[in-house]
Amino acid sequence: MKKTSVQVSAALLLGFALIGGACGGRDDSSSSESTETTASDSTEAAFIDPAADCTDYKGTQGVTGDTIKIGTVRPESGSYAIYDNVTKGLEAYFKSANAAGGLPAADGKKYQVELIKKNDEYDPAKTPALVKQLVEEDGVFALVGNIGTETNKSVRDYLNENCVPNIALATGSTQWGDANAYPWYISGLPSYATEANAWISYLEEVNPTAKIALLYQDDDFGQSYKAAIEKAIEGTKITLVAEEGFNPLAGSTTEASVTKLSQSGADTFIVGVGGTACPLTLSFVPTTWTPMTMISVTCASKTALALAGGKDQGVYMAQPTLDPADPADQTNPKVVEFATQGAAAGLDEAQIQGGIASVGWGFGSMFAMGLKNATTVDRADVMNALYSLQDTTFGLLRDEVTVNTDGAKDPWAIEGFRIVQRENGAWVEKAPVTNEEGKSNSFAGE
Amino acid sequence: MSNTVTAGASVHRSPGDWALKVAPWVVLFVILAIVPFQFPSFRVEQFCFWMTLAIAACGLNLLTGYNGQISVGHGALFGIGAYTTGILITEFGVPLFGATVASAVVCFAAGILIGLPALRIKGLYLALVTLAVATLFPLLLEQFSAITGGSGGLQITSPQLYRGEMRERPIRLESPVAGLENDQWKYFVFLGITVVIFILSRNLIKSRVGRSLVAVRDNEVAAESSGIPVSQVKIVTFGLSAAIAGIGGSLFALDQGQLYPSSFTIVLSIYILVAVVVGGAASIIGPAIGAVFYGLFSDVIVQQMPDRIQPARAVILGVLLILLMLLAPGGIVGGFRTLQAKWSARRSSTHSSGLAVTGPSVTGPPAAGPEVTA
Known part of the structure; x- marks a missing residue:
C-alpha cells in the first residue's frame, strides 16, 4: 500500500502533466486586448524592427480606445524612499496631461494615461516579479521612469526579449549606452560617466593638480562614476589618492569612510553615492577638512540637501536641469509651467521646489515626446521616435542643453552640463553648459 | 502516541476508505497540473519559487520537526546552494x-560543518549559532564580491546566440515539449523534483533511520541506550537537511537566473522556519502547505493590499502566526488532524463500535510534534 501510493502519485503527476501539456495554450487574458502589429514602414530604416527582433510582438498592448496603461517601479519604502518623489512628479505630469484632454499622439488622438505603480524597495531581487506582473497581468504599454540601476538591470533581458519599452530610466548607468543589444531601454538621465567627465573637466580648469578622495556607492551606479573618473584623469596631473566603497544595502552609514577619506590628504572630495546617504555624508565631513566637494546629480535636490545639516554650502555639482527652487530659474517658462500645473495636479510646495519631483515630471515629458513623434501608437514606433530626436528639449532641461539621439550611435538624450556651486540655498553658475553630443559612451570607463 | 485513530481506520479498511484516502491526492494533482495553464x-515562476521554499522547508523539517534540532540558518544553506549553482x-x-x-x-558538507557544534549544544543555543550563520551569510556575499557579485548581484549566464552574435545571456530551461511554454516546462520539472524529494523524505522517516531520528528527538539518553549512535544521527541529519535546503536553493537560482544578497538575509531563514511551523512540523506534507501559504501571503495577498499598508507586512504576518499558534499549535496539518480525530471520535461513539479512540494527541508544540501518521 505504501509503495503503491507513491507509485500512484508519481503516475498521476506524470499523467496530468501530459494531459495539461496536451491541452496546451494559456488563458492569456492580458494579451487578448492586443493585436499583432508590425511597425509601420517609415521612410528610412528604423532603429528597431520588431518583425526581425521580436517573437510574439505585441505592439499595442495596453492601448485600449483612448487610454494608455503605463507601469512604473520605484522604492516607496526603505532608505531610498526619497526617490518616491520622482514617481510623484511623473504621476503629476500624467494627471495634468489627462486633465488637459490627454497626451497628443501623431494619429491625431489624445490619450489618457493610466499609471500603475509598484514598490520594489530599490531591491533588485524584488523587481523582476513586479515588472513581469505589470507586463503580463496589468498589461502595460511601456514602463516609464523606473528607478534604480540594479533594479532596471535585473529586468533588462526580460523587457528587451519581450520588446517592452522601458522609457526614461531614472538612472544614468553607462550600461544603458548599449542600445545595440538593448534597444528597448532609453535613459532619462545623463550618463554618470558624462557627469564625472564634466567634474574632471572643470577640475582641470580650476585645480589641475587636484588630489581626489572618492566615496562611491559600491554597485553599478557608483562604480560608473569611479570608472569614468579613472578614465578621465588619465593623462592629467589629477590623482585619485583615496577611495572608499559604500554598500547601500548593508544598513550602515558612510561615517567611517568619510573619516578615513578626510585623513587622506586629498583636496577634492567626490561623493558618488545616492539616496539619503549622500547628504548624510556631507554632514559627516569633519570641520578640519575643507575639500572642494563635488556631489552626484542624484543628490543635488533641495529635499536631499536639507539633510546635510548645513554642510551643503559650497558644494559643486554638474547640472543638466533647471532648479525650481533657484530664484534665477523660477522665471523660466518650463519651471513656471511645472510649478502651476504640478500644483494643480496635487504636488505641494515642498515637492515642487524639492528638485526630485521635477525629474519625474521630465520623465513624463520624455514619454509624451516619444508618443507625439511616433507615426503610430506602437511600442517600436515610440522607441524609434525617442531614438531619432533632433535638437529638441523636454521636461525641465536647461535651455542650453540640446537633445539629440541617433539609435546606437547616440543613445543618450541628455549630454550637457553646467558646473554650479551651492551658495545660500541656491546654485551659482561656475562654468556654462557644455554639450558632449554623441560622446557619452566614450567617457565610460572599464 | 496517535496511532489509535489511524490504526482504527486501517482495521476496517474498505474500498470506500481507500477512495477517501486517495481522492484528496487525485484532486491535489489535478489542481497542480492545471495551475500553470491558468496563470501568466x-x-x-512564483509557484516555482514556492516549490523551492517548500523543498528547503522539507529539509528543515527533517532536522527540526523529526530530529528536534532547531535551525534558524537554513536561509544561508539555501543561499549556499543557490550561489554554488550560479557560480558553477x-x-x-x-x-x-x-x-x-x-x-x-x-x-551537505556545509551542513555537517554547521552541525558540529550541535553535538555539544542544543535548543536555544543551537538556534543562536545558526542565527549567527544566517546573519553572516549576506555579509560574506558582499565581502567576496569578486566571486559572488556582491550587492550588484550574480547574473547566471551561459553563452547563447542573440541578435546574431554569441553573448553571455541569462540561463533558461528550454521546453522540449511543443505545447508547453518555458515557464510551464520549468514548473513541471520543479514539481517533479519537489514530489520526489518529499516522497524520499517520507520513505526516510518511515525507515529505521527515521525512527532513530525521532528517538533522538524524544529522549537522547533512551536512544543512546537502545544502541542508536546519537552523535552520528544528529550530524548526518544536519548534513542531509542542509543538502535538501541546498537543492531548494539551487532550483531557486535556476528559477530566477540572477542572485542578490538581499534574497538571503535572516528573513529568508525565518520564513523557511515559518513554513515548517505553519504547515505543521513533523508531518511530511506540512512544510509544502506552509510554503504555499507563505507564498500566497507574500506574493499575492500583500500585493493586493494598499501601498501604504504593505511595509507592515511583517507585522501582519506576525499577528497571523500568533493567531495560528493559538488556534492550531500543530500547524495546519496538526489542526486538520485534530479535526479529523474529533470527527472520527464522534462517528465511532455514535456507531458505538467499541473501538477505543483515545483522543487526539496531535496538538503538541511543533518541535515535539506528533509522530508520523500514515
Missing part, C-alpha cells in the same frame, strides 16, 4: 542540473 508566466554554471559552464547535484553535495 510570472505567476508560474556561469564560471565553469556546468550543466544546469549537474550544478544542482553539486550544490547538494556542497551543502
Whole structure:
C-alpha cells in the first residue's frame, strides 16, 4: 500500500502533466486586448524592427480606445524612499496631461494615461516579479521612469526579449549606452560617466593638480562614476589618492569612510553615492577638512540637501536641469509651467521646489515626446521616435542643453552640463553648459 | 502516541476508505497540473519559487520537526546552494542540473560543518549559532564580491546566440515539449523534483533511520541506550537537511537566473522556519502547505493590499502566526488532524463500535510534534 501510493502519485503527476501539456495554450487574458502589429514602414530604416527582433510582438498592448496603461517601479519604502518623489512628479505630469484632454499622439488622438505603480524597495531581487506582473497581468504599454540601476538591470533581458519599452530610466548607468543589444531601454538621465567627465573637466580648469578622495556607492551606479573618473584623469596631473566603497544595502552609514577619506590628504572630495546617504555624508565631513566637494546629480535636490545639516554650502555639482527652487530659474517658462500645473495636479510646495519631483515630471515629458513623434501608437514606433530626436528639449532641461539621439550611435538624450556651486540655498553658475553630443559612451570607463 | 485513530481506520479498511484516502491526492494533482495553464508566466515562476521554499522547508523539517534540532540558518544553506549553482554554471559552464547535484553535495558538507557544534549544544543555543550563520551569510556575499557579485548581484549566464552574435545571456530551461511554454516546462520539472524529494523524505522517516531520528528527538539518553549512535544521527541529519535546503536553493537560482544578497538575509531563514511551523512540523506534507501559504501571503495577498499598508507586512504576518499558534499549535496539518480525530471520535461513539479512540494527541508544540501518521 505504501509503495503503491507513491507509485500512484508519481503516475498521476506524470499523467496530468501530459494531459495539461496536451491541452496546451494559456488563458492569456492580458494579451487578448492586443493585436499583432508590425511597425509601420517609415521612410528610412528604423532603429528597431520588431518583425526581425521580436517573437510574439505585441505592439499595442495596453492601448485600449483612448487610454494608455503605463507601469512604473520605484522604492516607496526603505532608505531610498526619497526617490518616491520622482514617481510623484511623473504621476503629476500624467494627471495634468489627462486633465488637459490627454497626451497628443501623431494619429491625431489624445490619450489618457493610466499609471500603475509598484514598490520594489530599490531591491533588485524584488523587481523582476513586479515588472513581469505589470507586463503580463496589468498589461502595460511601456514602463516609464523606473528607478534604480540594479533594479532596471535585473529586468533588462526580460523587457528587451519581450520588446517592452522601458522609457526614461531614472538612472544614468553607462550600461544603458548599449542600445545595440538593448534597444528597448532609453535613459532619462545623463550618463554618470558624462557627469564625472564634466567634474574632471572643470577640475582641470580650476585645480589641475587636484588630489581626489572618492566615496562611491559600491554597485553599478557608483562604480560608473569611479570608472569614468579613472578614465578621465588619465593623462592629467589629477590623482585619485583615496577611495572608499559604500554598500547601500548593508544598513550602515558612510561615517567611517568619510573619516578615513578626510585623513587622506586629498583636496577634492567626490561623493558618488545616492539616496539619503549622500547628504548624510556631507554632514559627516569633519570641520578640519575643507575639500572642494563635488556631489552626484542624484543628490543635488533641495529635499536631499536639507539633510546635510548645513554642510551643503559650497558644494559643486554638474547640472543638466533647471532648479525650481533657484530664484534665477523660477522665471523660466518650463519651471513656471511645472510649478502651476504640478500644483494643480496635487504636488505641494515642498515637492515642487524639492528638485526630485521635477525629474519625474521630465520623465513624463520624455514619454509624451516619444508618443507625439511616433507615426503610430506602437511600442517600436515610440522607441524609434525617442531614438531619432533632433535638437529638441523636454521636461525641465536647461535651455542650453540640446537633445539629440541617433539609435546606437547616440543613445543618450541628455549630454550637457553646467558646473554650479551651492551658495545660500541656491546654485551659482561656475562654468556654462557644455554639450558632449554623441560622446557619452566614450567617457565610460572599464 | 496517535496511532489509535489511524490504526482504527486501517482495521476496517474498505474500498470506500481507500477512495477517501486517495481522492484528496487525485484532486491535489489535478489542481497542480492545471495551475500553470491558468496563470501568466510570472505567476508560474512564483509557484516555482514556492516549490523551492517548500523543498528547503522539507529539509528543515527533517532536522527540526523529526530530529528536534532547531535551525534558524537554513536561509544561508539555501543561499549556499543557490550561489554554488550560479557560480558553477556561469564560471565553469556546468550543466544546469549537474550544478544542482553539486550544490547538494556542497551543502551537505556545509551542513555537517554547521552541525558540529550541535553535538555539544542544543535548543536555544543551537538556534543562536545558526542565527549567527544566517546573519553572516549576506555579509560574506558582499565581502567576496569578486566571486559572488556582491550587492550588484550574480547574473547566471551561459553563452547563447542573440541578435546574431554569441553573448553571455541569462540561463533558461528550454521546453522540449511543443505545447508547453518555458515557464510551464520549468514548473513541471520543479514539481517533479519537489514530489520526489518529499516522497524520499517520507520513505526516510518511515525507515529505521527515521525512527532513530525521532528517538533522538524524544529522549537522547533512551536512544543512546537502545544502541542508536546519537552523535552520528544528529550530524548526518544536519548534513542531509542542509543538502535538501541546498537543492531548494539551487532550483531557486535556476528559477530566477540572477542572485542578490538581499534574497538571503535572516528573513529568508525565518520564513523557511515559518513554513515548517505553519504547515505543521513533523508531518511530511506540512512544510509544502506552509510554503504555499507563505507564498500566497507574500506574493499575492500583500500585493493586493494598499501601498501604504504593505511595509507592515511583517507585522501582519506576525499577528497571523500568533493567531495560528493559538488556534492550531500543530500547524495546519496538526489542526486538520485534530479535526479529523474529533470527527472520527464522534462517528465511532455514535456507531458505538467499541473501538477505543483515545483522543487526539496531535496538538503538541511543533518541535515535539506528533509522530508520523500514515
